[in-house]
Amino acid sequence: MQVDWWSGEDGNFFPEWRADLAGVERGGIRAVGATIVVSGDGRYFSKDVVQIITKMAAANGVRRVWVGQNSLMSTPVVSAVIRERIGADGSKATGAFILTASHNPGGPKEDFGIKYNMGNGGPAPESVTDKIFSNTTTISEYLISEDLPDVDISVVGVTSFSGPEGPFDVDVFDSSVNYIKLMKTIFDFEAIKKLLTSQSLHSAYAKHIFVEELGADESSLLNCVPKEDFGGGHPDPNLTYAKELVERMGLGKSSSNVEPPEFGAAADGDADRNMILGKRFFVTPSDSVAIIAANAVQSIPYFASGLKGVARSMPTSAALDVVAKNLNLKFFEVPTGWNFFGNLMDAGMCSICGEESFGTGSDHIREKDGIWAVLAWLSIIAFKNKDNLGGDKLVTVEDIVRQHWATYGRHYYSRYDYENVDAGAAKELMANLVSMQSSLSDVNKLIKEIRSDVSEVVAAVEFEYKDHVDGSVSKNQGIRYLFGDGSRLVFRLSGTGSVGATIRVYIEQYEKDSSKTGRDSQEALAPLVVGIRETVLTSSSEQSISALPCDIPSTIAFPREFEGKGSTVGLEELGLRVALVDSMLHKFVNFRIEGEVAEAVADAVDGLGQERDGGQSCRRMGGVEVVGRPPL
Numbered sequence: 001m002q003v004d005w006w007s008g009e010d011g012n013f014f015p016e017w018r019a020d021l022a023g024v025e026r027g028g029i030r031a032v033g034a035t036i037v038v039s040g041d042g043r044y045f046s047k048d049v050v051q052i053i054t055k056m057a058a059a060n061g062v063r064r065v066w067v068g069q070n071s072l073m074s075t076p077v078v079s080a081v082i083r084e085r086i087g088a089d090g091s092k093a094t095g096a097f098i099l100t101a102s103h104n105p106g107g108p109k110e111d112f113g114i115k116y117n118m119g120n121g122g123p124a125p126e127s128v129t130d131k132i133f134s135n136t137t138t139i140s141e142y143l144i145s146e147d148l149p150d151v152d153i154s155v156v157g158v159t160s161f162s163g164p165e166g167p168f169d170v171d172v173f174d175s176s177v178n179y180i181k182l183m184k185t186i187f188d189f190e191a192i193k194k195l196l197t198s199q200s201l202h203s204a205y206a207k208h209i210f211v212e213e214l215g216a217d218e219s220s221l222l223n224c225v226p227k228e229d230f231g232g233g234h235p236d237p238n239l240t241y242a243k244e245l246v247e248r249m250g251l252g253k254s255s256s257n258v259e260p261p262e263f264g265a266a267a268d269g270d271a272d273r274n275m276i277l278g279k280r281f282f283v284t285p286s287d288s289v290a291i292i293a294a295n296a297v298q299s300i301p302y303f304a305s306g307l308k309g310v311a312r313s314m315p316t317s318a319a320l321d322v323v324a325k326n327l328n329l330k331f332f333e334v335p336t337g338w339n340f341f342g343n344l345m346d347a348g349m350c351s352i353c354g355e356e357s358f359g360t361g362s363d364h365i366r367e368k369d370g371i372w373a374v375l376a377w378l379s380i381i382a383f384k385n386k387d388n389l390g391g392d393k394l395v396t397v398e399d400i401v402r403q404h405w406a407t408y409g410r411h412y413y414s415r416y417d418y419e420n421v422d423a424g425a426a427k428e429l430m431a432n433l434v435s436m437q438s439s440l441s442d443v444n445k446l447i448k449e450i451r452s453d454v455s456e457v458v459a460a461v462e463f464e465y466k467d468h469v470d471g472s473v474s475k476n477q478g479i480r481y482l483f484g485d486g487s488r489l490v491f492r493l494s495g496t497g498s499v500g501a502t503i504r505v506y507i508e509q510y511e512k513d514s515s516k517t518g519r520d521s522q523e524a525l526a527p528l529v530v531g532i533r534e535t536v537l538t539s540s541s542e543q544s545i546s547a548l549p550c551d552i553p554s555t556i557a558f559p560r561e562f563e564g565k566g567s568t569v570g571l572e573e574l575g576l577r578v579a580l581v582d583s584m585l586h587k588f589v590n591f592r593i594e595g596e597v598a599e600a601v602a603d604a605v606d607g608l609g610q611e612r613d614g615g616q617s618c619r620r621m622g623g624v625e626v627v628g629r630p631p632l
């Protein structure tokens, strides 16, 4: 379709701005003549924003805007489109505006966000985002072609305009085609097709890939029709928010007679994060990337000739490090944020990477990729069962994880989040933790007084990263306390929290003895948790302590790992341990303990006072609030 959109009265539309734009780079991103992708997870406001950005692009001399049909394009697909798609006129994308607030809820009263991805398909690096931010502090005017008509983005096709900045095209297309083509070059779809009997998935692309391409039953898909408000749900793929899936997989509280499927997975709003589940079994993201790396060469055709290297973000558990060491692979530890992996991949140094925040991916694109992670897991399961399909007993997700622990050892792992903390006080708390680096003997004395069975802190360091490729340095990336037995405690300030500050505490302990790798995470980590919480409290001033949330209780990122029927830990014992740990912390803050363990805690420490809250099972004991959801 050809449209003449410009209706400037004197034929001289914003001439001074045009002159300014000729050859100018804005924030390091060249606008004139560019081809930009604009799309996202389809959340509320996306369709309006597509039209606004298109009009601004036209006014800024952009040559083409590529839009996913109905404004839909997941973050990994955007990355693939930037890297792989060639327009009808031979054009390639310059960069992309991704309209999403990722794993945060959507809707008229919820979140909206815009991310910018670069020409390599990856997120903009700090140098660019810093520049964008600094421009926002000085901007005094912006260009927009308000008379450019809206484009119907529900219909696939190119609309060409001619206007004062020259020709301008809006190309609306179905992005799943490019992505599926790419996935077929990576995975053995036939092998996965043979395997698929039942699974549960969440993604706009799920139907096309898993039902149409791989033959899965449509009833195995949950929430796969994009909605502007995600149906009122919270799109973070974790055990707390993917409630329906968690129930279906036998990890919830309801005792349904229906046998759960062998495999379940979830993605977030823009399908870059993923959660992998087996029947009554949760795979931590840190284990997931390690297991994919350990099995990739045999199970995934794309990696058949070997891995260039592997990488994880700093707070992610060291499970991947052990795989790298055993398989003699190059290994990198980078700060939190996917852009750090991109540089390594562009330089051919890394094939597979992952983060504890439910991100897993490879160098096929420059973003984390939820569907890729699901296909990777299905490929591993298909490979492990290749001589066994139709047999009585499938090698399951749980079998694969337990085999992995038996071979490489297990990293028990938990993350605690303190949300909505006063930003100044959070900074102070972090500064105190940094200053404690110089008094390790005091820290050790303190910990030993509380628990003699915790090994010594041998180093406390603030993580700083020098990029292996461009030499840039990223400072203040979190504080690590490293223990003699390989355990780690990490403190970092979240970069994505939306109110005040969020402090994250990551707790990790390595167990090599295969007879001990089957324990419950909370039981295994209990001594360490006691040590660290007391350490935090001692390091903190009155001000930062009181800034830790009281009204809004701290949340816990990973619900307690369920061990299925054969739980090795008595809830009562576990409850007492948790109570011990928390009684130390809640001297100062309300700490929320939830779910089965919460009940056990409540029973164990009953008598300290209890209340009912809004019909929900809830008791308060001193500062501890107990509600009916699973903890860690």
Ligand SMILES: O=P(O)(O)OC[C@H]1O[C@H](O)[C@H](O)[C@@H](O)[C@@H]1O
Pocket (backbone or CB within 6 Å): 102, 313, 336, 337, 338, 355, 357, 359, 493, 494, 495, 496, 497, 504
């Ligand atoms: O800073 P946090 O809140 O811990 O979030 C960290 C995460 O933020 C975003 O989702 C990035 O894409 C991830 O790469 C990163 O891991």
